[in-house]
Amino acid sequence: MFNIVVFKAILVAYTSVLRGTGSVILSALLSVRWAWCPRLEKQVQVFSVMQSIVSFLIMGPICSVVMLYLLWTDLWCVTASCTIWLFYDWNTQTRAGRRVSCVRNWTAWTYYRDNDCIRLIKTHNLLPNRNYILGYHPHGIGALSLSPTESNGFSAKFPGITPFVATLAGNFHMPLAREYLVSAGVCPVNRATLEFILSCNGTGNAVIISVGGAAESRYCTLGVHCMTLKNRKGFVKLALSNRADLVPVYSFGENDVYKQLILNEGSWWRLIQRRLQKILGFAPCVFQGRGLFSPDTWGLVPFSKPINSVVGKPMEKPKISSPSQELNHYHAMYMSSLTQLFDKHKTHFELREEDVLVIH
Template sequence: MDECQAASAPNTTLGTQGDLQGTQGDQGTQDLNKTLTQDTNQRVEEITPSEAKVSPHASSVRAEAREQNGVQREGKKEGKGEESDEDLRKYNKKIPEERSAVKKDEIDAHFDRLPWVLGALGRILNLGISYGPQFAPVDIPLNRRKQTFAVLFWMSTFLFMGAGSLLLLLYIFFNTQYWWVSLCYLTWFIGDRTVCNRGGRRLEWVRRLPLWKHYRDFFPVHLIKTAELDPSKNYIMGYHPHGILSAGAFAHFATEGTNFSKKFPGFTPHLLTLEGHFHLPFYREFFMATGAVSATRESMDYLLGQAGSGRALCLVAGGAKESLDCQPGSVFLHLNKRKGFCKMALRHGASLVPMFSFGENEIYDQVVNPEGSLVRRLQNALQSFFGLAPCLFIGRGVFQYSFGIVPFRKPIYTVVGAAIDVPQVKSPSKEQIVALHERYVQAVVALYNKYKHKYSEFPECDINIV
C-alpha cells in the first residue's frame, strides 16, 4: 500500500555572500533590504495562512458558502451546526513563524534524511540543525502557555497517572506505616472494577472544566456538524482515524471543550475505550469522570439496553491496531475485520454515524514501522499481550520544539456525517451484519472524499481500508 508523502518545503535560503558581491553603496543596501523583505514575506505566506492566501481547506471554509443539512448558507446565516466563519477565524488566525507546526516542518526536513535511530537521538539532543536550537520564545502569550499546559496535563494523565499511582500504592503498602491506605483502595477497586461496563461514573463539572477550552484551542479542534441527529434515538458514532491518542475524540466526547451538548442537544456522550484503562488506580476514576466507559460488549449492551434515548457512544472502531499505521500524510483505516459494532447496532436498533477527523494523524510523528519490519513485529507482539499499542511517537517539548510528548499545533477538523438508520434485529444474521458493515464503510469513504479538499492537509491522499 502506497503512502502519500508531503511535498518537500520550498527552498527559502537567503542568497549567499557570493551572490551579493555586486551590491555596493546605498543602492546596494536598499536592494539587499528589499530582497530580504520579499523573501521573508514569501516565507511567511508559504507557512502561515493569511486572508489573501490560505490552504485549500481553510479557503473553502472561510470564503465559500458551506452546506449544512442540505441548505446553502452564507454570511452570518449560520445555524448551530457547522462552526461559523467567525469561530474558525478566531481559532485559525495568522500564527507567527514560531508556532510549533512550522518548526516541526523544518526539523522533519532535516532529520528525515537520517536513519530513525540517529534522527531520534538528534531530536533528543537537538544536534545537527544548521539553523540552531529550536527553543520556545520567552515572550509567548500567557493564553498560549495555558493551552500548552492543558495538553501536557492530558498527556501526563494518560502516560503517568495510572502507573505512578500504582507505584505509589505499592510503596505505601510495603515501606510505610500507612499500608492500610493501599489495602482500602484495593478493597474499593475489587468492588468497583466492573462499573466501567455499567455506564461509568461521569461528573459534569470535570467535563466542563475551563482547562478543556484551552486544550481545544491548542490545536485547535473543531466539531463540524453536517446533519441533524434525532435525540429520540441512540447512536453508535464511529471515529476515524484512531491517531496516536485520539485527541479529537477526547475533546468532543470526554469534555465539553467543543460544546458537544450545545451542538447536539438532548444527547449524553460516552467515549468508549479499552477496558485496560480502567484497571489503573486513580486514573480510572479520572477517566470515568469524563464520561468514558469500556468498549466491551457488556458496556454497550448496558448503555443501549437501558430505558431512554439520546445516548451517543463514540467508538474508535480501528482500535489500538490502527494507531500503529497512523502516519502524517496517510490514511489507513482498520475496518475489514471490525464488524462487532454493526452487530451491536442491529441488536439494539442504534443508528450508525460515521465521523472523520482530518488532522488527527498529523499532530504526532511516528517512527517508520512498515509491516514486516523488526519494529512492527515487536509492536504487534506487545499489542497482542498488553492490548495497548506501543506507538513510538515523536512530538515537541514544553520549552523546545525538537522532541517531546506534547503534540504539534495542527488543526483537527472532525466532520460528523449523516446517520445510517438501523432496524432492530435481536438475532442478526451474518448477511445482515456484513451488509450493514459495507454500507457503513461506503459512508466513511464518501465522507472523507467529500471533505478532504476542504479540511485535509494532504487532500491528494486516498483512503485505504484494511
C-alpha cells in the same frame, strides 16, 4: 523580579484550574495582553495538553506503584481502603459511569482544544429518542480530538445526547485513574458495558468507538489516510442487535500532529510491535512531538495543527437480534458512508482532490 512574580501567579492560577476552582482567575490573567510575554496563552495551552497526556499515560501506573509501596508501610490502610472501594464500586464503569460536571467542564480542556485547534463539525442532527454508535476515524497516535469533555461543545451541538467515549478496559483497573476516567464520561470498550448503555440506559446515548484501535495507529503519519476497518464488524453487530444508528466520524488532521517512524512490513521491529500489541492491547509506536517550552525541541506535546472532526449522517436500521447476512450488508454501507464523508469534506481541509481513503 516582576516577571517572576507574575509567572508564579500564572502557575497558581493554572493549578487552580486543574482543581476546578481557578477558571475566573486564569481567564482574567489571559485576557490581559502582556507586552513582555506575547506567548503566555500559548504556553498555558501547551501545559493543558501535557497534563492530559500525563494523566492518561502515567497517572494510573504511578498510583498503582504508590499503592503497592504504601502496603508495606504504616499507611497500608490507604491501599486497603482503595482496594475495597475498587471492588465495591466495580460495576460503576460498566453501568454508564458516574459523571462529574465540573471535571467535564474544566477550563483546562478549553486550552487543550485551542492548542490543537480542535473543532467538532455537525452535518446532521442526532435525535434524543435514538441511540447511536459513533465510529471515530482515524485513531492516530492518541485520538486527540476524541474527548469526553465539553470543550468541543458536543452537548450544545447535539442537545439531548449523552456521549460516552469507550477505551481499553485495562485503564479502569488502576486506582484513582479509574475515578478520573469515570468522572469524565469514559467507559470500557467491552460488550457488556456497551450493551447496557445502548439497551438499558434509555435513549439519547452516543457511544464513541475508535474502530481501528491500536492496529490503525501503526499507519499514523503525515498525509496518510489508512483505516483498519474491513474485518472490524463487531461494532456493526452491536448496533444491529441493540437498534443503534451508526454514525461515521472522520477527523481531518488527526494523523498530522505527531511524526512517527513507520516500521517496514515483514521486519523484526514490526513483528515485535504486533506481538506487544497482542500482549498489551495497544501498539507501541516510535513517535515525536514538540517540547514543553519550545516547538523546536522534541517531546510528547502534539504539534499545533488543526483537527476537524466531521460527524456524518446517521444510518438508521432495524433491530436484528442475531444478524448474519445482514452484517456484511450494513458493514459495507458503513464503509461506503465513511468514504463519501471523506470525499465530500477533504478539499475543505487542505487535502487534494486526488487524495483517497485507503481501507484495510
